[in-house]
Amino acid sequence: MLKAAAYLTLGLAALGTLAQGSQSMGRVQAWGAPPVAVHASELATAHRAGQAELFERSAGFSPGFDDNETIETYCVRCHNERRLRGNMSLEGFDAAAAADDAELAERLIRKLRAGMMPPSGARRPEERVLEELTESLEQQLDDHAARAPNPGHRSFQRLNRAEYEASVQDLLSLEIDAGDYLPLDTKSAGFDNIADAQILSATLMDGYLRAASEISRLAVGDPHVSVEEATYRVSRRASQTEHVPGAPYGTRGGVSVRHTFPADGEYSFRVSFHHETTGQLFGDGRNALTTDEESPELLEISIDGQRAVVLEVPRFMHTSDPDGVNLRAGPVFVQAGPRQVSAAFVRRAEGPLQDLISPHDWSIASTSVAGAYGFTSLPHLRDLAIRGPQAPQGVTDTPMRRAIFNCRPSEGEDGEACAAQIVERLARKAYRRPLDDEDRRGLMTLYQAGEADGGFEEGVRMAIEGMLASPHFVFRMEEPGAPAEDAGAHRVSDVDLASRLSFFLWGSGPDEELLSVAEEGRLSDSSERARQVSRMLAHPRSR
Structure with missing residues (x-):
């Protein structure tokens, strides 16, 4: 109840x-x-x-x-x-x-x-x-x-550093390190490709403009380039007893880098070593590097796997010496283009290396005794510097130049028609869409300014610099398509869909097949879209 x-x-x-x-x-x-x-x-x-x-x-x-x-x-x-x-x-x-x-x-x-x-x-x-x-x-x-599905808000998206590197590689066949030009990307929830988090600062804008100028010069080549020095540093924790990937076999330690030589000419090399503090062990407070007197270390500098220079590391190097703990080599003639440059120690025997205090696989840069580096006969490379070109002799054919110059004007012929063909092909790929008349006029104006100053190749280089600095390359902007039923929404065009697919699966722009299918209006068909996705997933760029 x-x-x-x-x-x-x-x-x-x-x-x-x-x-x-x-x-x-x-x-x-x-x-x-x-x-x-x-x-x-x-x-x-x-x-x-x-x-x-x-x-x-x-x-x-x-x-x-x-x-x-x-x-x-x-x-x-x-x-x-x-x-x-x-x-x-x-x-x-x-x-x-x-x-x-x-x-x-x-x-x-x-x-x-x-x-x-x-x-x-x-x-x-x-x-x-x-x-x-x-x-x-x-x-x-x-x-x-x-x-009535809501597609949400679509912000125009800036290329992050990884996407910028990949896009330049696909466009110009040039490997770059975007970190040399651009600051770190802003992250949101651990992701660096969130459009709303990708602010555009004055520093970033300056970085994009500088990158466009330097990358265009590296790609086209510059026979009038001034002498410059690039330095590649080696971590103190890097092993000097194991083989470094990219270096020739039979070597150990050192460093191997991909360096782009801007022109044919002579280049010199400099290597330096981490020194040891001997004061706490021997009382004289000297900064020096010592090696075995009877069998000094040999350092090999190679280009694309071919030995260019062999340096003998002296038994004793002091920071008060004119060159300090540095060794210099060259000049060596090198042709323009990207090349694998290595500086590594010659491995002369198998088994443990002579190292008086440090544990096996350590060198003076990673050994500490009483708060100082230990005494050892195993040198540790600190950096490799490449300087040049001295007396540049022009620019030979490189993968980048082959990707750019698919035609050349005959002697005495106006190069504008050939330049227009090059600009049309490269800009369509850079902008990830067909060009309009305004795009063509702007880029050809840059070509004409460069051609008047330095000839046909300089004109093409100026046009490429304009492409790389353009918002149409740096940003992934979408044009409104056909209106959808919901007010304010629109259907994604085939060309914009191709860009979305390629950056999602490849982290770069669409290739020729995907862009052509999109321009023909076939990518909106579900069966064709599925075929393209399967092809893209099987492509090496998706790995």
């Missing part, structure tokens, strides 16, 4: 709320059952007869409210325009039209799912009433999203 009385009290309270404006009839909604009209007097009679549970089951009665009344009764008292708890107001919110205010509905769903509403200590309905409210809101939002 107590249980029946409790149900009666709750049921009458519910009916009193539901039947406002009507004294005889209330409509209640059962859990998963159709609405049933119940007369208040019938319900009271049934409870007084002790048949409440049977009546509730047969009538499909639930002591909860409909969605709006649940919100009004349990939520609005805190979440109104006056109190505004949690910076959320539910006044005027219509649960039957939740999709009209989807953002507010999502906030309400999250709080209901987390058990935060109603809060602890506040009056709460039965859990199944809250569950019904939550599922009803979720279902409305899901149905609305299925009928």
Whole structure:
């Protein structure tokens, strides 16, 4: 009887709320059952007869409210325009039209799912009433999203450093380190390709402009380039006993780098070593490098695997010497282009190397005795510097020049027609779309300025510099396509879809086949799109 009385009290309270404006009839909604009209007097009679549970089951009665009344009764008292708890107001919110205010509905769903509403200590309905409210809101939002999907906001996206490197490699067959020109990318949640996090600062803009100038010179080659020095450093923790990838076999330690020589000419090399502090061991406080007198170390400098210079590391090198702990070699004639340059020690025997104090596989740069480097006969390379060209002699054919110059003007012929062909081909690939007349005019204006100053090749180089500095290369901008049903949305064009696919799967722009398919309007076909995705996944660029 107590249980029946409790149900009666709750049921009458519910009916009193539901039947406002009507004294005889209330409509209640059962859990998963159709609405049933119940007369208040019938319900009271049934409870007084002790048949409440049977009546509730047969009538499909639930002591909860409909969605709006649940919100009004349990939520609005805190979440109104006056109190505004949690910076959320539910006044005027219509649960039957939740999709009209989807953002507010999502906030309400999250709080209901987390058990935060109603809060602890506040009056709460039965859990199944809250569950019904939550599922009803979720279902409305899901149905609305299925009928009218929201593509979201699309920001124009800047190439990050990895994408910039890959795009330059694909366009010009030139390997670069974007870190030489561009600052670190801003990350969001650990990702460096989030458009909204990719700010464009003055420093970054200057880096893109400098990169465009230097990369175009490296790609085309510059017979009038001035002498420059590039230095490649070796970590103190790098092993000097193991073979370094890229260096010739039969060597150990050192460094191997990919260096682009801008012109044919003579280049000199400099290597330096980490010194040891001998003062705490021998009392003279000298900074020096010592090696075995009977069998001094040999350092080999090679270019593309071919030995260019062999240096003998002296038994004793002091920082007070004119060259300090440095060795110099050259000049050596090198043709223009990217080449693998290595500076490594010649391995003369198998087995452990002579190292008086440091553990095996360590050298003076990683050994500490009493707070100083240990005494050892094993030198540790600190850096490799390449300087030149001295007396440049022109530029030979390189992979970059072959990627650029697919035609050349005949002697005495105006080179503008050939330049226009080169610009059209490269800019279409750089901009990842067909060119328009404005693009052509701008790039050919740059060609004409360069050609007047330094001839045909300088004109082409100026046009390439303009491409690399263009927002159409640095940013992935999309043109609005055909309008979609939802106002403000548009369909992604085939060309923009090709760019999205290639950067997602390859981290670079589309290749010739993908771009051609997109220009023909065939990429929007699902079967062709699936074929292209399968091809791209099998391509080495996706690995």
